[in-house]
Structure formats: structure tokens, C-alpha cells
């Protein structure tokens with residue numbers, strides 16, 4: 473029987489990989505939900521549909537008769553309400569939520585935990601994914617790409633603690649298993665990481681070696697990184713950076729192997745694969 477799966481954030485770093493891998497599975501109808509569904513990035517085997525967290529009138533047709541939803545947590549202050557309302561519209565679906573590593577260490581009423589709780593409370597079946605920082609942040613213009621290209625710096629408040637960076641292709645492999653086999657994966661929280669923790673200094677050294685340019689690691693104070701942000705995003709990022717500093721993103725898990733059936737890709741391999749991207753637009 474054909475399973476119908478809605479993927480939200482279809483053009484995002486995990487969403488596009490989930491779509492690509494779902495499209496290779498037999499008997500799966502993939503709906504690629506995007507606020508801008510006409511871009512070239514979504515897979516031709518998927519059906520592009522309009523899904524916008526800020527336009528509730530796009531939701532009902534997006535979730536109509538779906539068997540499963542890949543739910544990319546929207547970075548919006550009222551994400552808990554939005555996620556709860558969407559999940560209530562598909563009460564029988566398996567919902568696979570993209571949360572983040574060490575969410576369990578955040579306070580019980582935090583934004584992160586409230587979003588997870590809305591899924592647990594409202595979904596017929598659910599799996600919570602808690603990934604570490606994505607390899608692909610390093611090649612994303614909204615994250616680290618431009619400062620590496622232009623300024624040759626990698627800036628983050630890590631306090632010297634390691635991060636078990638993970639590849640979004642490996643997150644997608646775990647997500648696809650959870651989307652297609654809810655009987656096995658319902659009620660599970662999966663911490664998804666790469667093979668080992670890597671410090672900011674070590675990431676900069678890998679980038680330097682791969683590009684032949686000196687990339688400097690700048691370990692900022694948390695207060696500096698939060699300067700000028702709105703109160704809500706300040707709260708969310710303050711918690712994030714404190715957990716990074718406490719080493720909560722550094723512990724590797726075996727979920728890519730045990731659930732995904734694959735060896736997790738290393739950060740070193742990712743950096744080697746993408747080395748030309750940091751040379752474009754450089755001084």
C-alpha cells in the first residue's frame with residue numbers, strides 16, 4: 473500500500489535530504505512542503521506543495537490523508553502552538569519531529585521542550601529526532617559560510633567544548649526509517665550525531681588544511697554572540713550555547729548505525745568533499 477508523507481521545510485538542509493531518500497523508496501508518495509514551492513532544489517520525484525507556517529490556510533490540504541509527517545521545527549516564537557495545531561489536523565499520522573541534541577537537559581518549560589511536548593501530546597504516533605550541529609551549517613550562507621570565505625574565521629561561543637557534528641544526509645536516513653516504520657520507532661527519542669566530538673579549534677584546522685588558507689577559530693563570549701538579538705531568540709540561543717559549553721553536544725551516539733544502518737559520515741570527510749565552496753568569494 474502506498475504511504476503518503478509530508479516533508480516540511482522541503483528546501484532546508486534536512487528536508488531536501490529526507491525528500492531525496494524517500495523518493496528512492498518504493499510505494500511512497502512524497503509531498504514536498506515549502507513556503508516557496510517553486511524552487512529548483514526539491515526532487516523531481518516529489519510533488520511540490522505550498523505549506524507555510526504563517527499561512528494556516530495552506531495546512532489542511534498539506535496534511536490531508538497523510539500517513540506520516542517530517543516536521544521541521546519552525547524557528548518561530550509560537551512554534552509550540554503552531555506545531556500542536558498542525559499535528560491535531562492529522563491525528564493518525566506518524567510525526568517525526570526535528571528537535572536538537574540535549575533537549576532533555578533544557579528546562580521543562582523551555583521553548584524546545586514545549587515544541588516536543590506538543591508532538592507527544594497530540595500525535596497518534598511520534599518519534600523525536602535530537603541531532604547535533606549539522607555539517608552543512610559550514611556551507612550555509614545563513615550560518616558559517618560567508619565568514620569562512622570572506623574573513624577566514626570560524627566564530628562561535630563553544631568554550632572549547634567538542635561538538636559531535638552530524639551530516640544531514642545521516643539525519644535523513646534515520647528520519648526515513650522512522651517515517652516508514654512507525655510500529656518500530658513510535659515513542660522513541662533519537663540523539664543523532666557524527667562519529668566523534670570535534671572542538672572549534674579542530675574544525676578550523678580541518679578547514680585550513682582542506683582549503684590551504686588559515687582559518688582562525690574565534691571562541692566568543694556568549695554575551696557577545698547574543699548582542700542585539702530579540703529577547704526570545706536571546707533565550708533560545710543562550711540555552712543552546714550554554715549546553716554547547718557544558719559539553720552537551722559533544723557526546724557521540726550510535727543511532728545512525730543502529731537505526732539508520734550506516735556508518736555516520738565524519739566532519740573531516742565532509743570538509744574534504746566541500747573544500748572548494750570556502751574558496752569562492754574569498755579575498
Ligand SMILES: NC(=O)c1ccc[n+]([C@@H]2O[C@H](COP(=O)([O-])OP(=O)(O)OC[C@H]3O[C@@H](n4cnc5c(N)ncnc54)[C@H](OP(=O)(O)O)[C@@H]3O)[C@@H](O)[C@H]2O)c1
Pocket residue numbers: 481482483484485486487505506507508523524525526544545546547570571572573603604605606609
Ligand atoms: N542547523 C543546525 O545545526 C541545527 C541543529 C539541530 C537542530 N536544528 C533545528 O533544525 C531546524 C532547521 O534549522 P536550520 O536553521 O538548519 O534550517 P534549514 O533546514 O536550513 O532551513 C529551514 C527551512 O525552513 C523553511 N521555512 C522558513 N520559513 C518558513 C515558513 N514560514 N513556513 C514554512 N517553512 C518555512 C524553509 O523552507 P522552505 O523555503 O522550503 O519553506 C527553510 O528551508 C530548526 O528548528 C533548528 O533549530 C538545527
